[in-house]
Amino acid sequence: MRALLIEDEENILEAISFLLSRDGWDVMGHGDGATALEAVARIAPDVVVLDVMLPGRSGLDILRELRAKPETADLPVLMLPAKGGARDRDLAFELGANAFLSKPFANAEMVETMQGLAAAARGTGAVASGAQG
Numbered sequence: 128m129r130a131l132l133i134e135d136e137e138n139i140l141e142a143i144s145f146l147l148s149r150d151g152w153d154v155m156g157h158g159d160g161a162t163a164l165e166a167v168a169r170i171a172p173d174v175v176v177l178d179v180m181l182p183g184r185s186g187l188d189i190l191r192e193l194r195a196k197p198e199t200a201d202l203p204v205l206m207l208p209a210k211g212g213a214r215d216r217d218l219a220f221e222l223g224a225n226a227f228l229s230k231p232f233a234n235a236e237m238v239e240t241m242q243g244l245a246a247a248a249r250g251t252g253a254v255a256s257g258a259q260g
Contacts, residue, residue: 128245129153131172133163133189134207135181139230143176143237150238160184164192167199174244177224179208179215187222194223203244207232 130147133157134140144154157166161183167175175193179186186206193199204225206219211229217226226240226245 128173128248129155129170130174130176130241131167131179132176133160133166133186134158134176134178135160136178145186146234146237147241150241150242155249158182160186160189163189166194167202169176172202173248174203174205174241176205176207176241179206179210179219187218190219190222190224193224203248205240 130152132140132143132154134143134156137158139234140156140158144156147154155166155170155172157163158181160181162176163181164186177186177189181189186208190204190206193202193204200223205226205228206222206224206227208219209216209230209231211227216227225244228236228240
């Protein structure tokens, strides 16, 4: 399974990449909100991990546009904001996020959530027990 991490903080990108790679994921990173949609189109990931606060464009705007396009309308998206208040969580799910984890997160919770999103992407119907919508 291929994951695209849209995250502008290098240390977080490296930590998540390491964690998911150990779990068998092919992980690519992208740090610019302005060109994130182009990266999604080019990489064609199975799951997107999307920060909210990005240079160039908000992760919520990116999510809104992903859901508006037929080719990415069903692409599993895990929102990964630094601030995980109820309002942000509710808005992310209203816009179509499949899962929501706030930073900092437990490594096991990240892996479990991603496994659930991968299973959903493959159509097996399994859902992670993490923060699902």
